[in-house]
Amino acid sequence: MRHLTITTAVLVAAALGVAGCGSSSSTGSATTAAAKPVTVTAPWTRVTAPQEKNGAAYMTISSTDGDTLTAVSVPASVAGEAQLHETTTSGGSMSGGMKGMKEVSSITIPAGGSVTLKPGGYHVMLMDLAKPIAAGATVPLTLTFQKAGTVKVDAPARSS
């Protein structure tokens, strides 16, 4: 009985750890069929100021068998180019680290796991926006996976 209680506690703690400490957002629709090996949930993009030349899109990608996201694209009506990026931190311990950004060639989704593209981490960078991303708009993204092939995702725009 005691073992079961502690096991439950560890599982709960692990779930809390995986869930993360920030507030989680789960608006947006997943447009992938259940049969596909990858599932995209909670896609979203941030509303941009007219002065912003770049935008960002975020989402959670899960895979039963494991897969690799190798490319992302958007229509020219949205942006000139979409790239996979990772925000990096160098130096500083809990405060004072430099935030940088680098393009990544791929993002690996572990088998039976997921990767969340979120502010401060991986993100889709929408470069050279054709027009501001307005509240209520939806940005169509095409993701290319090594195994699953192309997956289309609609990312709704919101302010935060």
Next chain:
Amino acid sequence: MSRSRVAGPLRVRARRLAPVLLVIAVALAGCGGGRDTHTQLHGFVRTPPQRVGAVVLPDVARHAPAPLALRARPGQLLLVYFGYTFCPDICPTTLADLHDALGRLTPAQRRRVAVAMVTVDPHRDTPKVLNGYLSHFFTSWHALRTTSPVALRRAERAFGARSHIGPKDRHGDYSVSHTAEVYAVGPDGVVRVEWPFGTASADIAADLRTALAREAQPST
């Protein structure tokens, strides 16, 4: 999964729950930022704190740029952030979080907080671009822009901030790496608290209330 008995001594149930609660508490504790338990702030306080009141930067939010010394008005706080408008992830997120935090204050509290962004990319962040960008997040702001790299370095150093312009890509675009803290400066030009990227807006708001309560309001 076995169900706990409805009846049973509270003492025994508590003992069974204890390891569960302890592990959950430890897991949640790992989520915390740099909580300053002495001053009850969620953000970080440096010792000694940064003295930035002598930093003066051009404020281009006005029609005619006017120098702004980095100290709050009496009874107020001045929030300072180093960033740039081509930043797709960190800066819009931080400013959106700040916007949310300010929205959690009462109007009276909100009136006592001013926001200033210092651009680390003055070449692309012209006054027009910078003001337009900030107008997306705030109703009033200071847009601090200097084209002097020396003046920018001096301002950054006072806060313990840094920035670095990266190499140009084939389109001529570049990213700028930069520290991403938001600093709350008091009327004496001393940083009261700083929040690293990712600090929850509720925590920023709570710190603002705490910090504002410590600032004597000028009698009118």
